[in-house]
Amino acid sequence: MKVLIVYKSKTNFTKSYAEIIAGAAGAALMDAKDVTVERMSEYQIVVFGGGLYAGMINGLKQAKEMFEASEAKELVVFATGGTPNEAETVIEEMWKTNLSEEELSNVAHYYMQSGICYEKMKLPEKLLMKMMAAVMDKKKEKDELENGFAQAIKNSYDISSEVYAEPLIQYLKNRMEQKCEESI
Ligand SMILES: Cc1cc2nc3c(=O)[nH]c(=O)nc-3n(C[C@H](O)[C@H](O)[C@H](O)COP(=O)(O)O)c2cc1C
Missing domain, CATH: 1.10.287 (Helix Hairpins)
Structure with missing residues (x-):
């Protein structure tokens, strides 16, 4: 059961979260610019993370296309942004813009507040x-x-914290356990 964390990051917020998630979940980590369909195919679960730019998750479209072309089985998405976690309606709308109705129910997705770095x-x-x-x-x-x-x-401000990566880390740990049990 192999998990790959792919990130696209302009000011390092998403990269930092991706490093925390990969470290805690024991997953591989790759910058989106180094990922190929072949490399993605070596993993069962691919987690893609990108920063929000004018409401859109940076790099998500390309990551989805690559995932579709690969042999990986599950895509998980996380987004980082300056919007505080409490702005639930704003975040809900953001997901509706970035994921289709089908993806909203099939793709696990997580938002993590970060900040802005001028x-x-x-x-x-x-x-x-x-x-x-x-x-x-x-x-x-x-x-x-x-x-x-x-x-x-x-x-500039920084409201990021490794605490906000915890739900996704927990999700990955649970998924890894499920797969182990299935193979016994
Ligand atoms: C030009 C620009 C547009 C942004 N638009 C949004 C936005 O629509 N919503 C949001 O929550 N944060 C927004 N932000 C904040 C970024 O999403 C945040 O800094 C993010 O963590 C950046 O990730 P990165 O450094 O990994 O690229 C914006 C930042 C910039 C520079």
């Missing part, structure tokens, strides 16, 4: 963030969460 951003992302901040600033009737987000995205 220092590690390249120019296009910096500009996009500035635009997002300006749009949020102009929005008239902001609820408490949106107000907090509008303030937060003006500067």
Whole structure:
């Protein structure tokens, strides 16, 4: 029973979570840019993680295509973002945008709050963030969460914690146990 954690990360938030998950679950770890269909096929479970950029999970489309072409049996997805975990409705909507109705029920998916790192951003992302901040600033009737987000995205912040990786780690440990029992 082999598990591969694949990550796509621009400012290292997703990479850090991927390293924690791989270490705790005893899984292999690979940067998305090094993954091929052949390499993916050596594993039964593939976990893909990417950061949220304007609501979309970075690299998910390519990861799904590669998974479909591979012999791996199960895809699990995790996303990291500046949105706090408590913003459940926002996170639910994000999943509906990124996964089809069928995937929502068949693909285990996990969200982990991370933060924003201006220092590690390249120019296009910096500009996009500035635009997002300006749009949020102009929005008239902001609820408490949106107000907090509008303030937060003006500067770097880090609300990540290995605690938020725990549900996915637990899921993987359970899946590995199931497979062992099945093969006895
Ligand atoms: C241009 C840009 C757009 C972003 N859009 C979102 C977003 O829509 N929702 C969110 O929760 N976080 C958003 N973020 C925060 C990132 O999702 C967060 O920093 C993520 O953990 C980055 O992952 P990475 O460093 O592994 O690429 C955005 C960050 C940038 C730079």
